[in-house]
Amino acid sequence: MKRLEVEQRTILIGLAGSHGYGLNRPDSDLDFRGVFIAPKRYYLGFDRVEQKDAGWDELGIFPFIDGNKDTVIYELKKIIQLLSGANPNVLELLWLNNYPVLTSVGQYLIKHKKLFLSKKVKHTYSGYAFAQIKKMETHRKWLLNPPQKKPIPSDFGIEDEAVLIKDELNAFLEYLYNLIRGRIEFLEEAEQLYKLLTADIDFKGVLKQYTLPDATLEYTQKLTNSRKDFIRLLKKSQNYQVALREWKAYLSWQENRNPARAEMERKSGFDLKHGMHCIRLLRSGLEILQQGQVIVDRRIAGDVDDLKAILKGEYSYEEVMKMAEDLVAQMELVYEESILPPRPDLEQINELCMELVEMQGWG
Template sequence: MKRIEVEQRTILIGLAGSHAYGLNRPDSDLDFRGIFIAPKRYYLGFDRIEQQDTGWDEPGIFPFIDGNKDTVIYELKKILQLLSGANPNVLELLWLNTYPVVTPVGQYLIKHKKLFLSKKVKHTYSGYAFAQIKKMETHRKWLLNPPQKKPLPSDFGIEDEAVLIKDELHAFLEYLYNLIRGKIEFLEEAEQLYQLLTADIDFKGVLKQYTLPDTTLEYTQKLTNSRKDFIRLLQKSQNYQVALREWKAYLSWQENRNPARAEMERKSGFDLKHGMHCIRLLRSGLEILQQGQLIVDRRIAGDVEDLKAILKGEYSYEEVMKMAEDLVAQMEFVYEKSTLPPRPDLEQINELCMELVEMQGWS
């Protein structure tokens, strides 16, 4: 869709990111996030759209996003799915202080924001926090013990045979995933387990990211009717591809680092921004479980200076990790006592979706 078509059907745009958290600096980018309702052909026809994240250099209605590369406007159905899944980056959109654009339809959605709060936030907020820790640990490893050379197949015992290319790896792992899924898809009596295994766990993502451990190789060989030498080559190729991916990520990290951020990393021994976001996410998740509301602005939450102190390097790596560990333990305790529902009411959210589309109209 053209920018102007999206903006004509936009129901809200909020100022997100560091400005929303109260952690912005004079040079901080403006991050705009919004929601629009697609026209009729996207609901009843073959056309599909999930979000608009480019084209801000085209003529439009809202001049404040002209040329802004940090702008994403989500289609309603897409964002309702993300909200229902308690996605931290999206949940905050309904709890912002500043909305440069908000229509009556947008206000109606904001009015129902508590529909999307459930105990799922424990898993999503801690999951996003652990992703920050993973990045922090990876960068710390690169700072303290940088890789010395590009990995070669021979480093992984691949001498005579050719390395399995990425497409071959993915094709086989897709086949393995389908076999695993086939073994559990008739678990109708255990509906929650079936949902967990088929929807909540990204088996394909896990298989592609982590190499097959030695303990599963024999079982994988039998399950897939494969030759033993192929399974071994698969494992070696996976190890090689993982190492190669890390090498490329290391080079990209070196090349694209912000100089000021790199200097702070060098002094402190870890990525301060990732450390701060980890603590912010865990505190936000804890607050939702305790209070049944999301406090995006950390000035209101009361910890903005503490988060700024992490960004300034006033806490050591060990102190930030201990802080994260304590917050995770608190979340575990509060989770049991929280009055939030275990999961959002999807039927109610579906009704809300239809109401919003009808309020907006097709044209």
């Protein structure tokens, strides 16, 4: 959709990111997040749209986002799905302090923001925090022990046989996932395992990211009726592709690092921004479970100076990791006592979505 059409049907735009958290510096970018309701053809026809995240140099009606690359305006159905899934980056959109654009329809959505709060936040906020830890650990490894050369197939024992390309690996791993899932589905005693496999987790992505352990190679070969040499080549190729992906990520990280941030990383031995966001996410998740509200502005939460101290390198890597460990332990305890529902009421949320579309009109 063109920018003008999106903006004409936008119900809210909020100032998010570092400005929303109260952690902005004079040179901080402006991050805008918003919601629009698509016209009739996107609901009743074949056209599909989920968000507008580019094209802000087109003709528009909100000059404050002219040329701003850090602007995303989500279509209502997309953001309702993300909100229902307790997505941390989206939940905070309904709890911001600053809305440059807010219509009566947008106000109605914000009025019902607590519909989206559930105990699922424990899993999503801790999951996003662990993603920050993963990045922090990866960057720390690169800082302390940087890769020396681009990996080649022979480094992984692949000599005469051709290395399996990424598409071949992914196709086989997806087949393996579906095969395992299909077998478990018909085993009564494996009900819990089946629930786990069909949960809202990207197990295919996990299979593709992590290599098959040695202990499972023989079982995998029997399960899939594959030749043993193929399964061995699969593991070698996985190891090679993982190393190659890390090498490319390392080069991209080196090339695109902010010089000031890189210097702080060098001094502290870890990525301070990822460390700060990890702690912010865990504290926010804990607050939601305890208080039933999202506190985006960390000045209101009372820990803005502490988070800034992490960004300045005043805490060591070990201290930040200990903070994270303690917060995860607290979240486990609070989770059981929280009065939030286990999951959001999807029927009520569906009704809200229809009300909002009707209020906006087809246009």
